Amino acid sequence: MGRYTTIFWDLDQTLLNFDRSMEYALQEVFVQYGLEINEEMIARYAIINRSYWNRLESGELTKEQVTVGRFRTLFAELGITHVAPEKLNADYQRALGSVFFYMDGAKELVTLLKERGYRQYVVTNGVNATQANKMKLSGLDKIMDGVFVSEVIGFPKPMKEYFDACFATLPGVSRNECILVGDSLTSDMKGAENAGINACWFNPENRKKDVDVRITYEIRRLEELIPILA
Ligand SMILES: [Mg+2]
Known part of the structure; x- marks a missing residue:
């Protein structure tokens, strides 16, 4: 084992393919409510959703304001007035927690690292019940040594307080x-920068680094983490 013994994994779009789950769940609930849904609406939802989560990360909004607000904004844009965003959101969260898709090579990698004796934890800002369901369905709950959901911790990533609370449970x-x-x-x-730990940016789509933040490593495929850990 090299210098690292412990890996903190982001869940959505790192170990699990959140985009696929999101599309599935949106289609499920829109059909359930008799609403029309198409690719364009899903793309628009994804943009609205991202902007709401950004405001959670900056401490501006609570989880509740984010999860309901994103649908309130979408409904206003689409002229949907007969469905309560609170109600649809609750069903959406349930649907989201009822499916999972691994990112390429993710399950093989975390299984290998477990065999090699690394401690692995999930650090996620998702909704607790949804994330817990996905962990269980995917079998990640058996592989990970623990999971830190911001909703339970009381602070979101990237706040220093979030990571302080994680480390407090890892003497x-x-x-x-x-x-x-x-x-x-x-x-x-x-978050890693705020917590004072090294970070590896999983950037499969070769996105531009448009945020001023210190990054220790950058990878395109998850397997590229193996030599970094060695
Ligand atoms: Mg993510």
């Missing part, structure tokens, strides 16, 4: 033996 683990792997510059990479 004997020093920050310089930890590495955080995630796809988001604003929550994962910024």
Whole structure:
């Protein structure tokens, strides 16, 4: 084992393919409510959703304001007035937690790292019930040593307080033996910087680094983490 003993994994769009789950869940609930849904609306929802989560990461909005607000905004744009965003959101969260899709090579990698003796934790800003369901369905709950959901912790990634609370439950683990792997510059990479731990940016689509944040490593495929850990 090299300098790292402990890996903090982001969940959505790092280990699990959130975009596929999102499309599935949106289609499920829109059909359930008798609403029309198409690719364009899904794309628009994804943009609105992202902007709401950005405002959670910056501490501006609560989880509740984010999850309901994104549908309120979407409905206003689409002229949907006969469905309560609170109600549809609750069903959407349920649908989202009822399916999972691994990112390429993710399950093989975390299984291998477990065999090699690394401690692995999930660090996620998702909704607790949804994330717990996905962990269980995917079998990740058996592979991971623990999961830190912001809703339970009381602070979101990338706040320093979030990571302080994580480390408080991991006595004997020093920050310089930890590495955080995630796809988001604003929550994962910024979070690692705030927490004082090294970070690996999972950037499969070769996105531009448009946030001023320190990154230790950058990878396109998850397997590229293996030599970094060696
Ligand atoms: Mg992510």
